[in-house]
Amino acid sequence: MRRRRLPRTFYARDPRRVAPELLNKVLVHTAPGLEPVAVRLVEVEAYCGSRDPASHAFRGQTPRNATMFGPPGFLYVYFTYGMHWCANVVCETDGVAGAVLLRGGQPLEGVDLMWARRPKISRARDLASGPARLTQALGVTGVDDGTDLVGGHVRLYDDGTAPPTRPGRSTRIGLRVGEGDRDRWRWFVRDNPNVSPGRPTGGR
DNA sequence: GGTGTGATCGTA
């Protein structure tokens, strides 16, 4: 089916509602002189801004997290652990922070270019199964922070594949604060090998 | 399959 861009209104909601609907959407990165790279999103996490201790926005706006406080439908990219980039979809209305972390993708197009950008790995399932792996495979870094997902060089599409009617769900990964047992704000496509390693692909 | 650890640096 033909790819259709998601309207701005799709993003302008609570990230916990946006996140599960992002599953099976198509993320496409294009750069001049290079073939497009596309993945189908299979794992995401919601971060609820000012009321979420785990969110970068919890302690207010800074130069680093400013994009999260801007209008919805843009890419928030941050640097972490001294070496990795992670990408989020900005949600909520302008002035309200909220985002969905993109944690895993199934390679669809430009797979050879993804391999070239991920020279250290040997298995196809490691190409984009993890937030920093995904940005590496797409060539996304800090210079892409603030990119418009509706009209920029990194875009999100609906290709007609519906989100799972019963997605996998769990608490979020890698947090030391802000995670209650009731807060299961991670969603993933069940039994898909491109979810983060060492974590359930078909559970709850 | 699982666990443990070094790498590496911007941010607060």
Added chain:
DNA sequence: ACGATCACACCA
């Protein structure tokens, strides 16, 4: 000091 991580070593 620490982090919304990764890759590899090692053990089972």
